[in-house]
Amino acid sequence: MYAFLKLGKLSEIRSSTIDAFGTTASTLAQSLAEILAQSLGIESNFFRENCLPKTSYIRMNRYPKCTLAPKVFGLVPHSDSNLLTILYQDQVGGLQLMKDGRWFKVKPNPKALIINIGDLFQALSNDVFKSIKHRVVSPQEVERFSAAYFYCPSNDAVIQSYNKPAMYRPFTLREYRQQIQKDVQDTGDKIGLSRFLLSE
Helix, strand or coil: CCCCCCCCHHHHHHHHHHHHHHHHHHHHHHHHHHHHHHHCCCCCCHHHHHCCHHHCEEEEEEECCCCCCCCCEEEEEECCCCCEEEEEECCCCCEEEEECCEEEECCCCCCCCEEEECHHHHHHCCCCCCCCCEEEECCCCCCEEEEEEEECCCCCCEECCCCCCCCECCEEHHHHHHHHHHHHHHHCCCCHHHHHECCC
């Protein structure tokens, strides 16, 4: 499912652990997506048909300690461009979420996972569920580690609101990513879902 450089026994153990995390997170993400969709009255095979292990991915994050923290971002403010993100963070912390124009710290809990709604699920839900802007402030005294599983459909899966009237026009993940790349190149920032709003 996932490819790794083979660097001896330790690498094999790490690879096995990450594979197990990916398999578990994939099952959890699909179950959560289906539950959230059903809460909206959507009975659909969209997730089973379009969100396969090979279309999703894991990112392992390392944030070195920084004497300039908290003025330096380990991860700049952004929203996730997928359906759902399942995040495990260590005890160091640093993750912050924006609400009502203010940043709030997310307290680390080694017995819990963090679930982020992504842009694509916001579009599917017609804005019932929101993709929240978040960031990571660099740690000052010790390194921070996290593991994130990004639940994504295939590039050609059509994202469309099942509730009417739809707020967004139908689009594919490929189209969404291309628009983000263009916006970042042209403006230096991701504009996101507002590019796909239907005109009133």
